[in-house]
Amino acid sequence: MTHPPRSPQSPNEPSHVAIYARISLDRDDTGLGVARQEEECRAYAEARGWTVGTVYIDNDVSATSGKRRPAFEQLLEDRPAHVVVWNLDRLARVSRDLERVLDAGLTVWAIQAGQLDLSTPAGKAVARTVTAWATYEGDIRSERQRAAYRQRAKQGGRGWVNRPFGYELDGTLREAEATLLRQAFADVLQGATTASIARTWNEAGFVGYFGKPFTPHTVKQTMKNARNAGLKVYEGEVVARGDWVAVVDEPTWRAVVDTLTDPKRGRNANGGNKVTTMLSGIATCAHCGTPLWIIRTDVMKRNDGREFKVRKYGCRKGHCSVAQDWLDSVALLALREALPRHMEAWTGPSEEADASRALELRAELATIETKLGELAAAFAADLMTMDQVTTATEGLRQRREATTKELESLTASASAMGWVADLETFFTLPDALDLGKLRSMFANVFESITVAQMPKGRYAKPDRDRVKFTPLA
Structure with missing residues (x-):
């Protein structure tokens, strides 16, 4: 592209200029876009007899995402008096960046717009207007893109770039x-x-x-x-x-x-997610109601002089403490005794009846989702008013909520039956059952587990009667 020289040269034109080039997306990382901008800016400057100094390039960097533009930041720090750009929106597409350019007192020469002396009120007004329209065009384009993405999403297409776990790329199951x-x-x-x-x-x-x-x-x-x-x-x-x-x-x-996503899931005493004990945060102090945690590890001596460690659950207010191994074993026996009774209450008439009902509920949910989709299509085709769609949708959503709750209840029943088998396995193979699963059993069987202060003294033994298990109703 050739730019004819001006004659005679305007007295306010520079002798030396910097160049700034930017492109938002360079898929191939070739830099060809910014190279073309630099080439045209050089031709523009040379046609006017200007000497090109520093060239600032931000390749593959958006001016609207908020991401830092290294070359732009360097330009503002260096503050060259005159800058040539292909268009003003290469330098600033949003008002916050333009105001920083204005504060730097630059004079900008844009190939597509001519001189913008940003030291004058008129130049600032033109630059702000150009940037405002560039921002508006970007917002409109983003709205169109979001609408298009949403439309494609509503069509239910996969759009998978990588194969997801559990699937082939064609949507069939692996x-x-x-x-x-x-x-x-x-x-x-x-x-x-x-x-x-x-x-x-x-x-x-x-x-x-x-x-x-x-x-x-x-x-x-x-x-x-x-x-x-x-x-x-x-x-x-x-x-x-x-x-x-x-x-x-x-x-x-x-x-x-x-x-x-439950914020209470698996939290330990230090606020982390790693579950390390069976009853931390589940058992509570009978005196003050605060959760018990591992408060200390005592070093004890056997009769033969060998040392061993005893970890203790305790109330942080000092009202009670008890050996972890002892309380865990008492709680496991209580769970083993209580879980079958709760399973009978959860599972209802029979496994076969539950399985049949679950199939009916899943079919009902599928029908509801189909009808909701049909309502959306009817509204899009102007066959129904918004009020009609809203009324019909509300009824279907209420049905979906009730159906979902009943199905979740059946899922809990199946889980309970699995828990009984898991617990029996645990007593024969202690390392076979996940600790998180055990904690979930306690939470679903007992409303509370409270521990009172144990007898004190060198030869005192823990008292089972001071541990109370309150079952859920």
């Missing part, structure tokens, strides 16, 4: 991984931790994205993803049913998401 996922959903509802699930997946030889081992965090993110329930999400909202097979039903997925 059965070995899908089986692990289904088991993980069931385990979480029974109290398992994401750490134990990550361990299981890694030991089975499975890997996450980029071939890396699973961590508790990546397991949690994998299970929270709505695609497991066959749902399409846009900006945190479920907008459509996907065109792929669900690993689990929607109520199960939602129940697990609620469990994984």
